Amino acid sequence: MDRITLRLPPDLTHRFDAAAADQGGRSRLLRRLMEGAAQAPLPTPREGPPTARSGKLTLRLGEADLRLLEVEAAAMGLSRTQWSAALIRRRLHDRPQFSRPEALALIEVRRELRRIGVNVNQIARALNTTVMDGAVLDLELAQLGAFQAEISAWVDALGEAFEGNLAYWAPAS
Structure with missing residues (x-):
C-alpha cells in the first residue's frame, strides 16, 4: 500500500481524532473520505491562464x-x-507582508474610511441641494471638517502601518 503523510496543527489533529473515534479511527475515516473524493467526477479543465504552481523550499x-x-x-x-x-x-x-490580525485590522480601517466617505458624500449632496441659513451651514461645514480630520488620521495610521511593516521586513543595517 502507498502511504500519504501530512502535517497538521495539533488542534486540527485532536478535532479530527474526535470525529474519527466513532467511525473506526483515523485511517478508516481518511480512507472513506478519500474514496468519496475519488468517486466524484473530475472537474473539467477550464480555459484561461494556467494555475500558479508552487514549489517546495527546504531549509x-x-x-x-x-x-x-x-x-x-x-x-x-x-x-x-x-x-x-x-x-x-x-x-x-x-x-508589505501582513499577518492575519494585521490584515483584518487593515480591512477594518478600509471599512471605516468607506463609512466616513459615505457620510461626506451625503453631507455634500445635502449642501448642494438645499438652501441653508448661516447657523445650519456652519454646522454642516464643521461636520465636514471633522470628517476631513478623521480621514486624515486614518490615512496617517495606514501610512504608519505600511512603513512599520516595511521596516520590520527590511534587512538589518
Missing part, C-alpha cells in the same frame, strides 16, 4: 537559529513557514 537551520525563527514567527502570529515565506516575498516583491 536547514541550526538549533539556535531555529529557536530565533520560532520566536519571531510566534511574535507575528505566524508559523515558521509562513514567516519565512513572508520574508522572502517581501524581499522579492518589495511589498
Whole structure:
C-alpha cells in the first residue's frame, strides 16, 4: 500500500481524532473520505491562464537559529513557514507582508474610511441641494471638517502601518 503523510496543527489533529473515534479511527475515516473524493467526477479543465504552481523550499537551520525563527514567527502570529515565506516575498516583491490580525485590522480601517466617505458624500449632496441659513451651514461645514480630520488620521495610521511593516521586513543595517 502507498502511504500519504501530512502535517497538521495539533488542534486540527485532536478535532479530527474526535470525529474519527466513532467511525473506526483515523485511517478508516481518511480512507472513506478519500474514496468519496475519488468517486466524484473530475472537474473539467477550464480555459484561461494556467494555475500558479508552487514549489517546495527546504531549509536547514541550526538549533539556535531555529529557536530565533520560532520566536519571531510566534511574535507575528505566524508559523515558521509562513514567516519565512513572508520574508522572502517581501524581499522579492518589495511589498508589505501582513499577518492575519494585521490584515483584518487593515480591512477594518478600509471599512471605516468607506463609512466616513459615505457620510461626506451625503453631507455634500445635502449642501448642494438645499438652501441653508448661516447657523445650519456652519454646522454642516464643521461636520465636514471633522470628517476631513478623521480621514486624515486614518490615512496617517495606514501610512504608519505600511512603513512599520516595511521596516520590520527590511534587512538589518
